[in-house]
Amino acid sequence: MSLMQQSLVASLAEIVGPDRVKTDSESLQVFGKDWTKAHEPRPVAVVLPGSTEEVQALVRFANEQKIALVPSGGRTGLSGAAVAANGEVVVAFDRMNKILDFNPVDRQVVCQPGVITEQLQQYAEDKGLYYPVDFASSGSSQLGGNVGTNAGGIKVIRYGLTRDWVMGMKVVTGTGELLDLNQGLVKNATGYDLRHLFIGSEGTLGFIVELTMGLATQPQDPTVLVLALEEMEASMHVLQAFQAKIEVSAFEFFSEKALRHVIAEKGLARPFETEGNFYTLIEFENTSEATMDAAMSVFEHCMEQGWVLDGTMSQNVTQAKALWRLREDISETISRFTPYKNDISVQVSKVPAFLKEVDAIVTSQYPDFEIIWFGHIGDGNVHLNILKPDSLAKEEFFRQCGEVSYDIFDAVKSYGGSVSAEHGVGLLKKPYLHYSRSEAEIALMRGIKSLFDPNNIMNPGKIFD
Numbered sequence: 001m002s003l004m005q006q007s008l009v010a011s012l013a014e015i016v017g018p019d020r021v022k023t024d025s026e027s028l029q030v031f032g033k034d035w036t037k038a039h040e041p042r043p044v045a046v047v048l049p050g051s052t053e054e055v056q057a058l059v060r061f062a063n064e065q066k067i068a069l070v071p072s073g074g075r076t077g078l079s080g081a082a083v084a085a086n087g088e089v090v091v092a093f094d095r096m097n098k099i100l101d102f103n104p105v106d107r108q109v110v111c112q113p114g115v116i117t118e119q120l121q122q123y124a125e126d127k128g129l130y131y132p133v134d135f136a137s138s139g140s141s142q143l144g145g146n147v148g149t150n151a152g153g154i155k156v157i158r159y160g161l162t163r164d165w166v167m168g169m170k171v172v173t174g175t176g177e178l179l180d181l182n183q184g185l186v187k188n189a190t191g192y193d194l195r196h197l198f199i200g201s202e203g204t205l206g207f208i209v210e211l212t213m214g215l216a217t218q219p220q221d222p223t224v225l226v227l228a229l230e231e232m233e234a235s236m237h238v239l240q241a242f243q244a245k246i247e248v249s250a251f252e253f254f255s256e257k258a259l260r261h262v263i264a265e266k267g268l269a270r271p272f273e274t275e276g277n278f279y280t281l282i283e284f285e286n287t288s289e290a291t292m293d294a295a296m297s298v299f300e301h302c303m304e305q306g307w308v309l310d311g312t313m314s315q316n317v318t319q320a321k322a323l324w325r326l327r328e329d330i331s332e333t334i335s336r337f338t339p340y341k342n343d344i345s346v347q348v349s350k351v352p353a354f355l356k357e358v359d360a361i362v363t364s365q366y367p368d369f370e371i372i373w374f375g376h377i378g379d380g381n382v383h384l385n386i387l388k389p390d391s392l393a394k395e396e397f398f399r400q401c402g403e404v405s406y407d408i409f410d411a412v413k414s415y416g417g418s419v420s421a422e423h424g425v426g427l428l429k430k431p432y433l434h435y436s437r438s439e440a441e442i443a444l445m446r447g448i449k450s451l452f453d454p455n456n457i458m459n460p461g462k463i464f465d
């Protein structure tokens with residue numbers, strides 16, 4: 001360790017305590033990255049503050065010394081927003097993981113940012129309520145990170161995004177100032193809602209140090225249908241048919257290729273014998289006999305129309321969970337292929353035409369790569385993963401995929417879509433931000449950042465340079 005590093009570590013230790021500064025190579029590796037595989041982690045140190053005051057002191061110190069700070073939660077991000085690849089100090093919230101307060105009248109829970117998503121879900125359940133934002137990484141993702149990327153997941157069609165559940169927020173800005181935003185209010189018409197600027201800001205404006213999250217009523221008997229389709233486009237007819245008759249709480253899709261990987265890797269059973277090219281997974285609440293009858297008659301209608309080849313419906317919670325795994329386990333299953341990820345969205349009505357166009361681009365441009373489609377098709381959000389062949393070096397694979405991204409994002413732009421629906425921009429989508437945001441918007445975003453973080457110490461180089 002150089003003398004400069006030694007003095008930095010000593011100063012950090014004065015703020016958070018010597019045991020809470022880590023410089024061993026394993027910690028630097030673990031805390032310096034998220035689930036993206038494109039960047040080599042290279043932080044100078046990792047600190048684990050235990051209080052808001054310590055976070056403020058860290059920010060003040062970083063301003064004095066012009067040191068870059070990278071906020072780190074559960075590190076399950078998929079765009080590199082929590083990657084520290086340039087000698088930054090990682091500020092990890094693992095110790096600030098307490099649920100501080102609950103109010104049954106307001107149906108709100110006050111949480112520290114390091115609370116794990118599943119911890120909040122379980123807490124809500126114990127109180128007879130429900131935290132509805134859910135995704136495969138909920139067992140390790142932290143609320144601070146979820147808010148930083150405005151995480152979406154599998155229930156957005158019914159319950160919205162993380163943004164919709166943030167009722168209040170305390171933040172330490174890039175200058176070390178503590179702001180108490182919206183204080184759990186349902187109605188608050190007092191000018192700009194700064195809370196919403198922090199949601200999705202990927203740690204570029206400051207640190208979230210406390211969150212007040214809203215809770216919902218528990219769902220009744222969530223029931224899952226998995227349907228096989230020949231054509232991806234048919235899923236939109238199916239969506240419309242179901243939404244006309246019942247309220248769906250999830251509408252997901254995945255390809256036969258994705259299903260094969262999951263079944264093989266996780267040792268799961270096929271949902272039924274018939275093979276489709278694509279599958280939709282629909283969830284609804286079985287609130288009454290009438291709802292169940294409606295679901296069955298829509299299913300029959302879809303079969304008659306030829307949109308659906310076959311299907312199955314869960315009869316109990318265990319079956320529902322087993323069907324969910326076919327969709328939820330895809331991302332983890334394909335991670336060993338070093339996938340190149342796209343997380344793109346368009347308005348739901350434009351999905352069929354958009355998918356056709358993008359599918360034509362990738363099948364012609366990636367003749368030798370395996371292409372895996374899945375995602376939250378009911379939200380207009382699809383995940384397009386390109387799998388790396390064993391024989392190709394990672395750098396070359398990412399380079400080739402990066403080239404084709406320009407064509408994919410031209411299509412995204414022409415449909416008025418987004419180059420990142422729910423994973424964020426981070427480092428991975430930074431070169432493509434202008435496909436979804438205008439020069440004027442990006443200039444305003446830069447201006448906002450410089451107000452909150454004039455010395456550019458907060459996660460520099462993420463979202464834009």
Ligand SMILES: O=C(O)CC[C@@H](O)C(=O)O
Pocket residue numbers: 078135136153328331332341342375376383384385
């Ligand atoms: O790995 C992906 O591309 C998507 C991960 C996640 O957003 C999902 O929907 O499973």
Ligand SMILES: [Zn+2]
Pocket residue numbers: 153375376383422
């Ligand atoms: Zn997703």
